[in-house]
Amino acid sequence: QKEVxxxxxxxxxxxxxxxxxxxxxxxxxxxxxxxxRQYSGKSPELIMFIYSNGDKEDGRFTAQLNKASxxxxxxxxxxxxxxxxxxxxxVNIGQTDKLIFGTGTRLxxxx
Amino acid sequence: xxxxxxxxxxxxxxxxxxxxxxxxxxxxxxSLFWYRQTMMRGLELLIYFNNNVPxxxxxxxxxxxxxxxxxxxxxxxxxxxxxxRDSAVYxxxxxxxxxxNTIYFGEGSWLTVV
Numbered sequence: 001q002k003e004v005x006x007x008x009x010x011x012x013x014x015x016x017x018x019x020x021x022x023x024x025x026x027x028x029x030x031x032x033x034x035x036x037r038q039y040s041g042k043s044p045e046l047i048m049f050i051y052s053n054g055d056k057e058d059g060r061f062t063a064q065l066n067k068a069s070x071x072x073x074x075x076x077x078x079x080x081x082x083x084x085x086x087x088x089x090x091v092n093i094g095q096t097d098k099l100i101f102g103t104g105t106r107l108x109x110x111x
Numbered sequence: 112x113x114x115x116x117x118x119x120x121x122x123x124x125x126x127x128x129x130x131x132x133x134x135x136x137x138x139x140x141x142s143l144f145w146y147r148q149t150m151m152r153g154l155e156l157l158i159y160f161n162n163n164v165p166x167x168x169x170x171x172x173x174x175x176x177x178x179x180x181x182x183x184x185x186x187x188x189x190x191x192x193x194x195x196r197d198s199a200v201y202x203x204x205x206x207x208x209x210x211x212n213t214i215y216f217g218e219g220s221w222l223t224v225v
Contacts, residue, residue: 034213042218042220043202043216043217043219044154044202044216045216046215048214049213071165088154096166096167097142097159097161097166097208097212098156098159098166098167099144099156099207099214100156101146101153101154101156102153103152103154104153104154
């Protein structure tokens with residue numbers, strides 16, 4: 001089992017819709033969870049991080065964490081074509097600084 | 112403040128040659144990470160340092176790969192000898208530990224081995 005798993009997509013949504021991206025992880029001791037966005041040919045950039053169970057909102061983005069189910073998700077409201085990118089889920093393994101990434105989900109927002 | 116700086120940005124080399132990638136982390140950060148990204152395997156952690164000390168090198172693919180961090184502001188990743196399967200984007204990233212802090216990526220070094 002991979003340490004961090006994501007559906008590779010592509011996930012296609014119309015402009016203005018909600019995009020839902022999901023991620024599962026294997027290490028129950030993990031404490032910190034991150035979502036990064038990567039445009040083609042660019043480096044990953046942080047969108048959000050979440051440490052506690054529940055929801056965390058930042059503008060059009062909401063991260064959701066369920067440690068019991070070892071599940072973290074990212075919702076993008078009012079999706080825009082500029083949101084088209086690969087979204088990477090990242091998890092600190094145990095209580096270390098080791099940050100492991102999923103393979104990413106490619107999101108396509110069409111006009 | 113300057114971000115993570117990597118060099119070279121692009122390198123094309125012949126199989127068997129030595130390749131050295133360089134990284135300058137964000138000033139004040141005490142953790143440094145080397146990742147490799149390919150279409151097939153995604154973003155893989157090769158090695159990370161904390162306070163210039165290698166903490167976990169379990170992701171280093173084989174003995175051809177080595178990494179050093181002689182001081183807080185400089186790190187190298189060396190491949191010797193290089194092989195075509197090493198072709199990838201190599202990212203350096205840094206963070207301010209302890210665990211749970213955001214890591215910030217450099218722009219990457221695009222390596223092609225022919």
